[in-house]
Amino acid sequence: MCSLNEDSFVFSPSEIESLDWSVQSDWKDKLESLSLKIRPLQIDDYDRGFTKLLGQLTHVGDVTKEEFEERFKLMRETKLVRVVVIEDSNNNQIAGTATLLCEPKFIHQCSWIGHVQDVCVDEAYRGKGLGKIIVNCLKLLAQQVGAYKVDLNCSDAKIGFYSALGFKKEDGQANYMTCRYKN
Structure with missing residues (x-):
């Protein structure tokens, strides 16, 4: 994958390399045919258009490179965050991303829950199956850490996409509520 220092990644690239991709066996060929590679977020991805x-996807704000690097280091240190990106090798730009937050639990024998967040594929790359690849990657990473389930919140328009990837509304649990704060 990459021969860079592992500290430049938000988590070890070996975690992706060791995944059992039988759930989507065509992922490697698809990415290679488009000159794309899937990997963990790197500290210099700020310069590759990550933000x-x-x-x-949403409002980001004016995040400076220094702020990005501070947040990156915090994510790496906690070891609970897996930010995955798809990079276009032709222009060294980020074509897609998604985040898995691994939450340790006391329930289910001190298991884990994976929370899928911030799934986004660049407009220029949509319709090529990259969203499917990156979400399947997060699902596999969640299994790798021992999660008993993976959840996400999405707009109504995306329900079909996520349903096709194995997500489903659970009876009595399909409510999304939020409390937003100004910052």
Whole structure:
């Protein structure tokens, strides 16, 4: 994958390399045919358009490179966050991203829950199956840490996409509530 120092990644690239991709056996060929590679977020991805890509998903704000690097280091140190990106090798830009937050629990024999967040594929790369690849990667990473389930919140328009990837509404649990704060 990459021969860079592991400290430059938010988590070890070996975690992705060791995944059993039988759930989506065509992922490698698909990425290679498009000159794309899947890997953990790197500290220099700020310069590859990472925050700009997230701006296609939601409001990001004016995040400086220094702020990005501080947050990156915090994520790496906690060891609970897996930010995965798909990079275009032709232009060294980030084409897609998604985040897995691994939450330790006392329930289910001190198991884990994986929370899928911030799934975004650049407009120029949509319709090529990258969203499917990156979400399946997060599901596999969640299994690797021992999660007993993976959840996510999505807009109504995305329910079909996530349903096709094995997510489903659970009876009595399909409510999403939030309390937002100004910052």
